[in-house]
Amino acid sequence: MNILIVEDEPEIAELIQLYLGKENFNCQVCADGLAAIEIFKSFQPDLMVLDLMLPGLDGLEVCARIRQQPGPKDPYILMLTAKGEELDRIIGLSTGADDYMVKPFSPRELVARVRALLRRSLRQGGQAPSQTYRTAHFTVDLDQRVALQQQGSGAEPIELTPLEFDLLATFMSYPGRVWNRAQLIERLWGDEFFGDERVVDTHIARLRKKIEPDSSQPTFIKTVIGVGYRFEDES
Numbered sequence: 155m156n157i158l159i160v161e162d163e164p165e166i167a168e169l170i171q172l173y174l175g176k177e178n179f180n181c182q183v184c185a186d187g188l189a190a191i192e193i194f195k196s197f198q199p200d201l202m203v204l205d206l207m208l209p210g211l212d213g214l215e216v217c218a219r220i221r222q223q224p225g226p227k228d229p230y231i232l233m234l235t236a237k238g239e240e241l242d243r244i245i246g247l248s249t250g251a252d253d254y255m256v257k258p259f260s261p262r263e264l265v266a267r268v269r270a271l272l273r274r275s276l277r278q279g280g281q282a283p284s285q286t287y288r289t290a291h292f293t294v295d296l297d298q299r300v301a302l303q304q305q306g307s308g309a310e311p312i313e314l315t316p317l318e319f320d321l322l323a324t325f326m327s328y329p330g331r332v333w334n335r336a337q338l339i340e341r342l343w344g345d346e347f348f349g350d351e352r353v354v355d356t357h358i359a360r361l362r363k364k365i366e367p368d369s370s371q372p373t374f375i376k377t378v379i380g381v382g383y384r385f386e387d388e389s
Contacts (some may be wrong), residue, residue, distance in 0.1 A: 187211025206235030325385030334382035
């Protein structure tokens with residue numbers, strides 16, 4: 155699998171490349187945000203290790219632009235930063251990052267997080283072929299990894315990140331079930347999740363913006379106060 159390392163400190167970039175290379179990942183390294191956008195187009199990484207503080211474009215802007223790029227791959231993004239404040243973590247996750255590590259970090263933990271992120275797609279790849287979930291307004295094909303939403307007389311594709319797709323599929327697999335954060339983390343990240351549970355809230359907020367008529371008053375993904383979230387879609 156291809157990994158793009160975007161880090162402007164040469165020693166850290168070399169260390170990350172060394173440890174990921176030992177795990178047989180194919181790595182490319184760049185040191186600024188503008189270069190990362192250009193390399194992304196040709197390299198098409200499965201995952202990016204992205205520093206927050208970069209020359210040119212910072213990591214938040216790079217993350218946001220990558221999520222807007224059309225293409226065959228929508229990579230997982232592991233954000234690195236020297237900043238450890240809660241607000242910085244929330245901002246990073248809300249722009250589309252999938253996980254977050256604060257410097258200094260353990261290279262072995264970084265490798266474990268990379269493997270945990272990539273394992274999501276491998277787990278989904280083991281699903282039975284052509285498994286499809288349907289509700290009144292949505293269709294999710296797990297084999298083709300296509301999500302459709304009914305719009306008027308026809309269905310339109312929904313542009314989702316890999317995690318947003320898995321999140322919608324999870325909700326549609328048990329309509330009406332209430333999921334707490336821990337259950338969603340177990341379903342989507344697995345046992346090797348190391349981050350903040352509130353990452354669930356940021357990804358649900360992003361999914362709501364794509365499927366809800368009004369994300370501030372959700373119709374489909376309801377908040378169950380003090381418990382978690384429930385998906386409802388009745389005719």
